[in-house]
Amino acid sequence: MTHNLAVLAEESYARLGHYESLYFEGTWLTSTEIHERSIRVAGGLRAHGVKPGDRVVVLTMNTPQVFIAYRAIWRAGAVVTPVIFLQTEPELRHILSDSGATAAIVSPELVGLFSGAAAGLDITLFVVGEESFDALEAGEPTEIVPRADDDLAALLYTGGTTGRAKGVMLSHRGLWESGRGIDLVARTTTVTRSLLPLPLSHAYGLIVAIGGLHTDRQQVAVLQRWFDPVGWLQLVQEHKLETSPVVPAMLQLLLGQPLAEYDLSSLQSFGSGGATLPPAVREEAERVFGVTILEGYGCTEASAVVSAETMTATRPGSVGKPLPHAEVAILDPDGKPAPEGEICVRGPGVMLGYWNDPELTAQTVRDGWLHTGDVGRLDEDGFLYVVDRMKDLIIRGGFNVFPRDVEDILLQHPAVQVAACVGKPDVESGEEVVAVVQLVPGGSATGAELVEFAKARMAKYKYPREVHVVDAVPLTSVGKLNRKAVRDLVGG
Structure with a gap:
């Protein structure tokens, strides 16, 4: 069978x-x-000259044209190259030049950013809602361009917060199989009405869209241009929506809203991914919204999703079992199986490699196994647990401290809405444990109080020596904790 994503859309x-x-x-x-x-x-x-294999940039906020553009690009045999709109001009310039894109579909409000970044590059611009895009829509209907399973379907840039963004090459089959995994999770629910607040330009949003192409039920989707909690609540109430894929930061922001003012009784479940969901947030969200939260795990390099809970197999604290397309192993630094170690993934969803970077590809994918850089473990029933990112590990006085352990404790304090923990260079201990927190609306707590709160609940070497209360904990464009910005805040 073919795994061409354009064929999937047609079917x-x-x-x-x-x-x-x-x-x-x-x-x-x-x-x-x-x-x-x-x-x-x-x-x-x-x-307009777009050939099979050409990269076509899609630089827009969430609009219906994103769905249309993705399907059209695949139908033309080209490569979807989504770009999150919250880019600086130098970041966008790097993506445009590195990808060798020949065309770009851009929202009107982003044309200025694009034009500055694309100066001197030979990229044909199509502006959504304007004459250039209308000219595309006036095109003669075309047949699907055949593509092989391992042909490039999408080029997603990731890692911009830690250095220059890397292009991750994902195949038609990888995205097809990963989307099917998402649909298998959805089939354990009865929902047919969903709210999409995720950026469709991110791997998580992209795979949710592909998952929808596998469904056997007519699915209604309500799309947010970008996530805002008040708008999210209004849309759930107005359209009696049953589910929404979210990242943990979205849940934390929603929990800070006056939820009693809205009729949210239609909600049945949330899908949570993109970052680890703190247990305290999950427990409160399930109680307040009256839903089941299905946590999942993945990364861009694994076609967005590796494991997920289902309505028939949930285990709070875990990110579910590996989906059929993904094999998971927990390996030590020598590549040998370990009770706790690096999460490694094998299967068709593993990326083809990093664009223009065979050396980094060889470091990351070894003997067919993608080394994710995440620390985790598998229990006796095959449920996967994510401990933390290896690169975020804090080594204080020779002891390992995982930021997530500190964050989970701070989030148990009733005044704390969001918490982020990082290491700060220290002469005596090598690194000191430092945290920043954002309080719930109307909440009251000082940094010193929160230090004492954590100290009473954690091992001596783990608790944060400094806690800074800030107006807003820095997040990335897709709602993950931006640890680089947090380090800058605390002088790390």
């Missing part, structure tokens, strides 16, 4: 037929409209 439309499938800012789009527009845009791309 999805043939299977589910015509219905109102996507709501965005007051307008409903039907499955037929999305399908037919994507076919025309594919023809327009080919007419």
Whole structure:
């Protein structure tokens, strides 16, 4: 069978037929409209010189045109190259030049950023909602360009907070299999109405969209241009939505809202990924929203998802069992199995490699195993537990301190909404444990009080010697803790 993502989209439309499938800012789009527009845009791309294998940048906020563009690019045999809109001009310049993109689909409000970053580069620009994109939509419908299972389907740039962003090469089969894994999780629920607040330009949002192409039920999706908690609550109430894929920071922000003012009784479940969900946040969210939270784990280099809980197999504290397309091993630094160690992944979802970087690829994928850089363990029933990122490990006086352990304790304090822990250089201990916290609205606590709170609940070598109360804990563009920015805050 073929794993061409354009074929998957075509089969999805043939299977589910015509219905109102996507709501965005007051307008409903039907499955037929999305399908037919994507076919025309594919023809327009080919007419404008986009060839199989060409990289096409998609630089937009969440809009229906993202779904149309992705399907069109795959139909034309080209490579989806999504870019999160919260980029600086130098960061975007690096992505545009490194990828060798030949075309770009850009939101009107981002044209200035794009034009500055693309100066001197030969990239054809199509602006959503303007004449250039209309010209694509006026294209003659085109047939699907055949692509092999291991042909490049998407080039996602990741790691910009720790250095120059790396292009991760993902194949048609890898994304197809990973999307099927997401759908297998969804099939253990009864939900058909979802809210999408995730950036579709991120691996998590992309794989949720691909998962929807595997479904056997007509699914209604409500799309947020970007996440805002008040808008999220209003949309759930208005459209009686049943589920939403989120990252933990979104849940933490939602829990700080006046939830009693909204009718959220339609909610049944959340999918949580992108970062580890603190147990205290999960417990409170399940209680307050009356939902089951299904945690998952993955990374861009593994086509976004590796493991997930399902409605029939949940275990709080874990990130579920590996999905059918992924094999997981826990290895020590010598590459031997260990009770706790680096999470390594093998299977069709593993990236083809880093774009233009065979040396880093060889370091990261060894003997077919992707070395994720995450520390974890598997229990006797095969559930995976993520301990922390190896690179975030703090070594204080020769003792290992995982930031997540500190954060989980601080989040038990009723006044703390978000917590982030980092290591700070120290003459005596090598590194000192330092944390920053964001309080719940109306909450009150001093840094000294929180130090004492943690001290009473943690081993002497672990507790933070400094806790700084800040207006907002720094997050990345996809809602993860931005530890680099936290280090800058505390002088780390």
